[in-house]
Amino acid sequence: MRFDTVIIGGGLTGMLAGITLQKAGQKTAIISTGQNALHFFSGSFESIKEPSQRIVELFAEAGVRLHYSPGVRLLPLGTFKESALALEDVDIFPTPKFARKVLIVNFSGYHDFFTSFLADGLEKQGMTCRLRFLSLPELETLQQSPSEMRSVQIARVMDRVWEKVVQEVRVLLKDEDAVVLPQVFGLQDTSVPGRIRQGIPAHVVFAGTLPPSVPGIRTLILLKQRYQLLGGTYLMGDEVIRAHTHEGVVHSVATRNLDNHYIEAANFILSTGGYFSKGLISNPFQVLEPVFGLDVEYKEDRNQWYNPTFKEDQPYMHFGVKADENLHALKDGKPLENLFVAGSILGGNRPEFGFAAGQCIKTALFAADQILKK
Amino acid sequence: MNANEFDVIIIGGGITGAGTQRDCAMRGLRTLLIERSDIATGATGRNHGLLHSGARYAVNDPESAQECIRENMILRRIASHCIDETDGLFITLPEDDLAYQQTFVDACRNAGISAEIIDPDLARRMEPSVNPDLIGAVKVPDGSVDPFRLCAANMLDAKMHGGQVRLHTEVTGFIKEGDTIKGVHTRNRQTGEEVDYYAPVTVNACGIWGQHIAEMAGVKVGMFPAKGALLIFAHRVNNLVINRCRKPSNADILVPGDTVCIIGTTSTRIPFEECDTVAVTPDEVTLLITEGAKLAPSLSSTRILRAYAGVRPLVSADDDPTGRNISRGIVCLDHETRDGLKGFITITGGKLMTYRLMAEIATDAVCRKLGVEKACQTADIPLPGSEEQSYEAVAQKIWESPTTAQKAAAARMGTRAARIRTGDKRDDALICECEEVSVGEIKAAIDRLEVSTLTDLRRRTRVGMGTCQGEFCACRAAGLLVKAHGCVERERADLEDFLQERWKGNFPIGWGDTLREAEYTQWVYKLVLGL
Incomplete structure (x- = not known):
């Protein structure tokens, strides 16, 4: 060969x-x-500070949408880090205070998404947080086995039932202007993160989980x-x-x-x-x-x-x-x-x-x- | 009576302190245990976890050997869920003197230890990992013991008998009236809260740190700190304890424990000031690997999980200030008769193996001072969790057809595993996949076993002790601790401490797969999670 x-x-x-x-x-x-x-993969290319048409196009041709907007991104333990170039579903904010009130939503029984750390981190930036848990019957099969509630397994289910998440979040949402969800969307169907954002009448932030990284995979x-x-x-x-x-x-x-x-x-x-x-x-x-x-x-x-x-x-x-x-x-x-x-x-x-x-x-x-x- | 008044205060949450509290509490005394850090943080948690048969001491120290075999048989009865009855081999290698074997066997028999010379071929069949070049083997009733579990079970039983426990609390001074100790000043190291406690008797059970506590009380106890370094291998290479049949020396015991095995130890005199900061040196690592491979050759290619070191609480005899005449036996000092200081007892020396006997001796002394006449029962009544002999039976009773995770929980918790069966699937979810620790088991530990940090939790459940060394389970468990204690800020710092503590034991052996895992952990926590 x-x-x-x-x-x-x-x-x-x-x-x-x-x-x-x-x-x-x-x-x-x-x-x-x-x-x-x-x-x-965190979803962000930290060391690239300047806009690069070549890099963005190279990824775009593969269907990987990047966005360039220098600022900070939210990390899974509630801290912020400088970033400029990241995957489209990884938000970069001009300042850490990205909303007034935030609804943080996790799946019941999912331990790899750190809601209390996130809430603490956001509150330090002057945001008010409310935590809610979703119990979707579609995730019950995963819970039959004690080690199946992990990012990729949940993401496989979410490719099918993401619309339910939108419906449930819409019910939970009160006067919050932002919703934080775990990064478990769009594993195979890459349109899902965008469609979730369209479906929820607040700014939707996907925050990282423990590996494996769904955006990375x-x-x-x-x-x-x-x-x-x-x-x-x-x-x-x-x-x-x-x-x-x-x-x-x-x-x-x-x-x-x-x-x-x-x-x-x-x-x-x-x-x-x-x-x-x-x-x-x-x-x-x-x-x-x-x-x-x-x-x-x-x-x-x-x-x-x-x-x-x-x-x-x-x-x-x-x-x-x-x-x-x-x-x-x-x-x-x-x-x-x-x-x-x-x-x-x-x-x-x-x-x-x-x-x-x-x-x-x-x-x-x-x-x-x-x-x-x- | 005031809530801060007790019959006896015990300082030190190692196995001696916890055992003494249990014994005192079972004899009806109102007890308080004070520990500056967590249970089992000193020598208790930093040894082989060997359930000595006594054979190692038979030739040179028949008295210790007899103590060991007696306590060995008692612990099998009262602490079954902390003990693995593996048996052990004393092997003779070509470079060892085979004639020593007979001396050894005779000494064992004189001490009441069953010691059976077996054919090297049989030894190779019984223990396939053993050095195949061995020319002699003796089988003895060695085993392994989980010191963390043993310590927690003693503390729990003391609490069940009305005892109180203050962890992360240090004694800052003694309350003295004339020639009598009346109590202690304490300070909580997490909250800064300062409280005085009173009791007619205080027991100093601080191991090597007992020297410092005695000094604070105004008496002198000369300790001779001897550091011992050990390595944990990531697999349970051997099923029988493997010892060298020769005069005790460096790195000549390999003990299987849970999912791992442990080689040790070295012995180095260190200055007292270094007791809090002992670290394993590269030379010690090399020696342990080289000598370990002589017992089981596959160790040279087995991943090493951690290196750690402890300090033996050796005591110098009173009439020998030079320290040449160091005793490894049990030392119980009544400072009233020794130094004219009333209400103060020091219990030290001894071994993990003989903690129960040490506790009995100390409690006898306490009872004499208090005029209490009640017999010791600790040799007869099982520890909580040890009411059944086999963990399989325990698991079967609770779950009918238990999963491996449930069996693991039963092995760790004994009969107390019944507490984690809630019928809620979410409690079965695994937090630590290496050691198969569930949400339910962690909740039970937080509920009953005085957990304030992730490291405390690790000692009680094995969370983070497995091959990933806490990579994934640490932050999962941190989430549960936040729920229990309600403070994110504290938990953030705790998570950092936990990872630092894991790294401390990893970097001295940081190569091969250990380094791979370490790199991964660094990436996950620093770049991905943003700790």
Whole structure:
């Protein structure tokens, strides 16, 4: 099998790079283990402060609607954080006080939505809050099993019965000018958040829940559909087990499922993520990149990996693969000319790319552009 | 009589204090227990959780060995829901002296401990995780004990006998009249409230911190803090306790407990000032893993869940200020005869295993002072929850066809699990999926077991003790605590404390899957939830 570009890692980074390259006429493949950070995506690209037509369009073509409006967004524990670019159903307000009176609605028996923390946070901003719980018979089946009342399971039900939520909320609503609901809408039917907003005569805010993130998984589904529609080959549930590199050039990789076939390509992008998705692995002595054995920036003294205070910045989270200014991966100090590093596997301090989801977007586009420039 | 007057005040909410309160309360005394933090926060909750057969002490300390086996048999009867009757092996490895085995077995038998030499092949079959190179094995009646559960059950029984408990309350001074202790000044560390309590007798049951309390009362008790570090592995690798059959040394006991197993321990003298801040060093981690793998080789590739350390309350003998002659036995000091200070008793030394005996000795001393003649019953009457011997039977009685979560609850709560059967499906919802802890069980703990923080809740229910280390359950449980206590601000800080406390035990072993989990937790709380 031969491709123009093979992308290892199918999260936000890999998918955006793949879409960009497919759009430019390349033949690409994405190899994905299936675990990625979109499963706990907040819905906002924090580090992107400036409007970017290119990014908004790229997402829009996949059916993922973003909005750009610098301000603050509401977090699940009732605090606010600066944001500018976010998914359409993730509100960004000019100031934290987004309403006078707020009705916070949760589903009875759902523990992953933190109503009392939200109410406390909103009241601190001078808003009056009222908490109400909905008991929908449609959710009773989930409650038969003690571990089914989770975001994605509820979202699957909500795709069918969201209109009932609208009706119930309309009954509950008194003089509130805003309603806060858990982010469990629009998993498959992406029109649902918008239609809920239309149906309720108050401003509707969807606030985050414990992962899995419904907006994150929706984004993943849409990007993957778009990539496949463009003709990309998405190898799901597979992982690279060997790579063949010769004189600074990567020739091919072999995967667990296609062990006998070498997947060859002119260029490769490594976007396997951090520790969580096993882009980086660690043992008591070192931090490693397992696919190519690339150079990793980390501290040799393990005591310097951590800050003993949980809430402080943790040095280990900045470790990652070394790359030159054009994102060529470094191995034994030398750049591999056709292997690009993108996303959260990238090590070191690279402020030009931002951080978190913002870094994923920027490095994905940068790496794809480098390949297309060749 | 004034509401702040009692027959006896017990300082220290470890197992010794809780056990002493239970014994005193069962003998009809009006008791108050004061603890500056939560129950089982000192050495009680920071050891192996080994239900010693006594075999470990048989050769060098026959007296301790005899105490252990007697208490071992008693705890099986009175604390069945806190105990796992696993049995244990003492294995001889090729580098150990096989001749020691006979000395060991003879000493065990002299102490009344059943010790049976078994064929290495049989040992490998009985315990598949054991080092297959072993050349000798002896089977003894070791087991494991959940110290948190044991402590909570003692406190609960004391309360059921009229006892009162003030947690998160520290003693700031003693009320002294002449040569007599009349009571204590206290301060609630959460509310700042200051209250005086009065009793003719006060018991100092503060473990290593007893030195400080004694000082405050004006007497000297010389403690010799010895730190012990341990590691918790994320799986229950072994089903039998595995010990080395040699002179007791570092990291030579592997204890299975609930869903995990624990290797330990080290022993390092530390200055008294460091007792509150003991931490596990990288060298200790390396030693524990290396030595642990000699007992069960699979430990070298098993995920480590946490590292922690405790401080043994060793006491120096009165006539030996240098500390060379350190006793591991039980020490009960009547400060009236020892120092001329009336109304004050110190109970210290000893082991988790012998807490009941320590409590009996202390209570006998209290009763002598008060002129109360009532026999100790703690060896005969089961703790609340332990009225049945098997948790399967308990679960069956309550639910007919119990789920695994209900069985887990029955194992943790014993017969008290009947309280969480409400018929409301919403109470069955799981808050902690690793340890299968339901809403109902958490409500029951908040209701009866003096829970004010998430960490308190963890000690009583295992919420957050599993493989995710509180990643998901912490904020779910925080929601329930807000409902119970009604203060979001306090709960926000509590959630932070809980995560900090989890991280403290994670970062010393922060690599591999532990680091993966930690990264995930950092992301979820900082970037997603916005703590």
